[in-house]
Amino acid sequence: MIYRNKTEAYWEPLLTIARDELGIETFDSTGKPSADIRLCRVEDIGRALERAYDFGLLVGHTVTRAESAKEPCA
Template identity: 75%
Template sequence: MICRNKPEAYLQLLMTIARDELGIESFDATGEAGEEFRMCRVEDIGRALERAYDMGLMVGHTVTRAECAQGQRA
């Protein structure tokens, strides 16, 4: 059985990565016509993506271990 967390659970983590790595304070568009453009260094984008990927691996590993432990108890 695969358990899926609500996407909202990850928004705080993604916001933290965006704030730390890219200087983005909100995912809400605040510019004219609801659009905002921001210049980001490629290095910063790469670091943010790597950090998000690493966090995804950790969450996946944690969920898999919990499911295996639960399966062993059953």
């Protein structure tokens, strides 16, 4: 699978989570099926998803606060 949005701000944190929790060093395909397929423990996948969810909440909160600070007071 080829990912085209590597310049998105969220890309590096998600790769960091994948690296830390799942041992995945890159999202790029090597072209070798045996190298691109990985077994992961369910608890590791759960932990990675939880971290990604928490990251999304943090970013959403930060963006909301930044937008609120821009609004003029009534």
